[in-house]
Amino acid sequence: MAPTDDVGASVLTKQISMKIEELGEFGLIRHVTEAIELKNQSSVKGVGDDCAVLRYDADREVLVTTDLLLEGVHFDLTYVPLKHLGYKSAVVNFSDVYAMGGEPRQITVSLGLSQRFSVEDIEELYAGLRLACEKYGVDIVGGDTSSSMTGLTISITCIGDVERGKAVYRNGARPTDIVCVSGNLGAAYMGLQLLEREKIVYYQQLEENHGHETLEAAQPDFAGKEYLLERQLKPEARRDVIVQLRKLGIQPTAMMDISDGLSSELMHICEQSGCGCRIYEEHLPLDYETASQAEEFNMNVTTCALNGGEDYELLFTVPLVDKDKIEQVEDVRMIGYITKAEDGKVLITRDGSQFDLKAQGWNPLK
Amino acid sequence: MAPTDDVGASVLTKQISMKIEELGEFGLIRHVTEAIELKNQSSVKGVGDDCAVLRYDADREVLVTTDLLLEGVHFDLTYVPLKHLGYKSAVVNFSDVYAMGGEPRQITVSLGLSQRFSVEDIEELYAGLRLACEKYGVDIVGGDTSSSMTGLTISITCIGDVERGKAVYRNGARPTDIVCVSGNLGAAYMGLQLLEREKIVYYQQLEENHGHETLEAAQPDFAGKEYLLERQLKPEARRDVIVQLRKLGIQPTAMMDISDGLSSELMHICEQSGCGCRIYEEHLPLDYETASQAEEFNMNVTTCALNGGEDYELLFTVPLVDKDKIEQVEDVRMIGYITKAEDGKVLITRDGSQFDLKAQGWNPLK
Numbered sequence: 001m002a003p004t005d006d007v008g009a010s011v012l013t014k015q016i017s018m019k020i021e022e023l024g025e026f027g028l029i030r031h032v033t034e035a036i037e038l039k040n041q042s043s044v045k046g047v048g049d050d051c052a053v054l055r056y057d058a059d060r061e062v063l064v065t066t067d068l069l070l071e072g073v074h075f076d077l078t079y080v081p082l083k084h085l086g087y088k089s090a091v092v093n094f095s096d097v098y099a100m101g102g103e104p105r106q107i108t109v110s111l112g113l114s115q116r117f118s119v120e121d122i123e124e125l126y127a128g129l130r131l132a133c134e135k136y137g138v139d140i141v142g143g144d145t146s147s148s149m150t151g152l153t154i155s156i157t158c159i160g161d162v163e164r165g166k167a168v169y170r171n172g173a174r175p176t177d178i179v180c181v182s183g184n185l186g187a188a189y190m191g192l193q194l195l196e197r198e199k200i201v202y203y204q205q206l207e208e209n210h211g212h213e214t215l216e217a218a219q220p221d222f223a224g225k226e227y228l229l230e231r232q233l234k235p236e237a238r239r240d241v242i243v244q245l246r247k248l249g250i251q252p253t254a255m256m257d258i259s260d261g262l263s264s265e266l267m268h269i270c271e272q273s274g275c276g277c278r279i280y281e282e283h284l285p286l287d288y289e290t291a292s293q294a295e296e297f298n299m300n301v302t303t304c305a306l307n308g309g310e311d312y313e314l315l316f317t318v319p320l321v322d323k324d325k326i327e328q329v330e331d332v333r334m335i336g337y338i339t340k341a342e343d344g345k346v347l348i349t350r351d352g353s354q355f356d357l358k359a360q361g362w363n364p365l366k
Numbered sequence: 367m368a369p370t371d372d373v374g375a376s377v378l379t380k381q382i383s384m385k386i387e388e389l390g391e392f393g394l395i396r397h398v399t400e401a402i403e404l405k406n407q408s409s410v411k412g413v414g415d416d417c418a419v420l421r422y423d424a425d426r427e428v429l430v431t432t433d434l435l436l437e438g439v440h441f442d443l444t445y446v447p448l449k450h451l452g453y454k455s456a457v458v459n460f461s462d463v464y465a466m467g468g469e470p471r472q473i474t475v476s477l478g479l480s481q482r483f484s485v486e487d488i489e490e491l492y493a494g495l496r497l498a499c500e501k502y503g504v505d506i507v508g509g510d511t512s513s514s515m516t517g518l519t520i521s522i523t524c525i526g527d528v529e530r531g532k533a534v535y536r537n538g539a540r541p542t543d544i545v546c547v548s549g550n551l552g553a554a555y556m557g558l559q560l561l562e563r564e565k566i567v568y569y570q571q572l573e574e575n576h577g578h579e580t581l582e583a584a585q586p587d588f589a590g591k592e593y594l595l596e597r598q599l600k601p602e603a604r605r606d607v608i609v610q611l612r613k614l615g616i617q618p619t620a621m622m623d624i625s626d627g628l629s630s631e632l633m634h635i636c637e638q639s640g641c642g643c644r645i646y647e648e649h650l651p652l653d654y655e656t657a658s659q660a661e662e663f664n665m666n667v668t669t670c671a672l673n674g675g676e677d678y679e680l681l682f683t684v685p686l687v688d689k690d691k692i693e694q695v696e697d698v699r700m701i702g703y704i705t706k707a708e709d710g711k712v713l714i715t716r717d718g719s720q721f722d723l724k725a726q727g728w729n730p731l732k
Binding site: 044045048049050051052053054055056057058061062063064065066067068070071072073074096097099100102106108110111112141142144146147148149150151153155157159160162164167169170255256257272 | 410411414415416417418419420421422423424427428429430431432433434436437438439440462463465466468472474476477478507508510512513514515516517519521523525526528530533535536621622623638
């Protein structure tokens with residue numbers, strides 16, 4: 001039940017396996033990191049000592065973000081190939097650094113591995129991590145691997161930098177600022193729904209076949225759904241948007257990346273900035289495939305766009321004077337504006353009704 | 367079966383519990399981090415945005431280390447109180463920064479929590495983290511909390527700094543350098559053996575009592591063993607040694623902290639430096655309690671000192687010319703010297719026999 005994309009091998013279809021114990025912890029880290037060359041000027045020393053050593057110029061601020069990903073909570077290896085998982089694990093951290101207006105430079109990777117994982121599995125995971133790092137110009141400077149009683153644990157810390165004083169926080173939005181969002185929303189959530197549905201179908205068929213896999217069960221038809229699956233399995237961070245903003249001299253007043261859903265992130269920006277907002281349903285950016293899939297699933301596409309999560313698009317606010325400049329930024333839409341706190345956080349629907357925004361975003365503690 | 371130390375409540379004796387779901391992820395992070403004040407000049411922005419923002423001067427190098435701690439692999443909550451666990455989780459990271467000759471400044475903390483943990487448990491864990499941070503002058507600048515399917519996962523990243531060009535690596539040892547070690551070795555391992563033994567006794571008594579806890583079973587007699595337990599449950603990082611070395615103008619040629627055992631760490635320094643070493647059994651620093659407990663357990667105390675692990679003492683090498691200076695450093699012993707690679711890595715026993723050192727350190731992948 002691997003997705004149609006041929007990048008990465010599913011753990012379900014694993015054929016060969018070198019035992020991790022044969023290499024040991026140090027051997028395994030050496031094995032997956034030995035060919036890594038440091039490319040960033042700020043990376044002085046990478047894997048292999050008590051700490052990584054970095055050198056940042058005095059005119060830079062250092063950004064640090066960290067993410068802990070747990071099997072069964074943040075990812076499901078029955079449909080997420082390990083290479084994709086590695087790629088995504090890195091990219092979601094880069095996304096946090098871009099969301100401060102910065103550039104990711106280094107990551108450290110800690111893995112907890114249960115006995116069912118082989119050296120080849122970890123190679124796959126690292127292949128994804130390294131692909132992401134190559135694409136975004138990031139160095140892997142630290143690694144730590146240990147056994148786990150249960151499943152796979154991935155902890156990634158990303159270090160980046162930004163010009164001193166130019167970090168964009170969540171608390172700088174002011175009334176009349178324009179609310180902007182990059183790309184489109186809800187597609188990753190639709191991709192997840194597709195994968196979850198196929199997983200159920202797969203297990204049903206497996207049961208009907210008394211535990212024997214059939215070719216049909218193992219290969220669901222995802223034709224025409226590639227975009228939605230890619231948004232879920234292999235998201236990208238919006239460096240391109242940050243680069244454009246920098247070129248045009250636009251300094252957002254507030255910014256964050258959309259990981260829990262637009263509504264939830266808007267609430268954060270408004271609450272931390274002490275403001276309200278008015279967002280227009282008609283301006284929410286949606287991809288055709290998302291809308292079409294929502295219809296097929298009998299879901300409200302606006303709800304998906306507001307609460308879907310895992311979009312990794314950028315949500316930011318800019319002063320009204322930057323309106324003309326924002327119109328020049330590719331793949332960015334203006335979806336509303338910031339108001340005073342007492343005006344609330346509202347969504348204006350297509351028919352002109354007003355609804356209070358609610359953070360129904362994905363809560364990993366529920 | 368909580369240890370004699372009264373710091374921290376055992377999860378076994380937990381009486382009250384506020385459900386984590388009631389607070390939610392953001393509420394929980396806010397709850398445990400809201401009173402945190404940033405004390406370091408380099409900490410610009412802590413918890414609450416996409417990234418922490420740090421400012422380091424141009425004459426500093428930035429150090430980054432990370433540790434992933436998994437329940438059942440790295441710690442056992444049947445005898446480790448959560449406050450101690452928090453303390454130790456932070457300190458072992460500080461130890462890595464000191465082992466580069468640096469000063470820890472910030473940590474980020476990611477937690478994965480299964481449903482059996484209450485808000486009070488996390489408060490305990492954070493109380494330990496904060497105690498360690500206060501003692502060592504470190505800021506908590508990032509946090510991330512999510513649910514876990516199984517047990518407790520703790521991922522900590524520590525950021526520190528060191529004067530540019532002064533970071534001490536593992537690869538700088540040269541023949542004739544003196545090998546030094548701080549404190550004493552093997553005590554933490556003895557503490558672990560004590561706790562493991564009591565755990566077995568506890569479960570045996572529990573079985574004999576048909577599942578009913580008795581007062582005797584719940585309170586083992588650890589009188590006279592406090593030092594060994596403290597070394598296991600509440601280790602300290604050797605900032606004092608680093609401060610002394612700096613004051614005396616001693617720049618070690620190689621250094622690391624002893625987490626996997628002296629033998630294993632000596633192998634790392636020798637291999638990365640392309641050298642050998644001669645270590646003298648009679649010079650290995652041992653505490654009286656360690657030796658006495660080893661005898662009680664019928665264990666070879668030298669083996670415990672060489673392979674015990676979790677000492678978090680500093681192992682370092684200095685040029686021969688620094689011998690007089692090293693003699694002035696409190697609580698540091700010279701245990702041997704560095705040789706050419708072809709002379710091997712050997713231990714000279716009290717009776718003058720030579721043995722090849724082997725890395726039998728604790729391997730978390732086995």
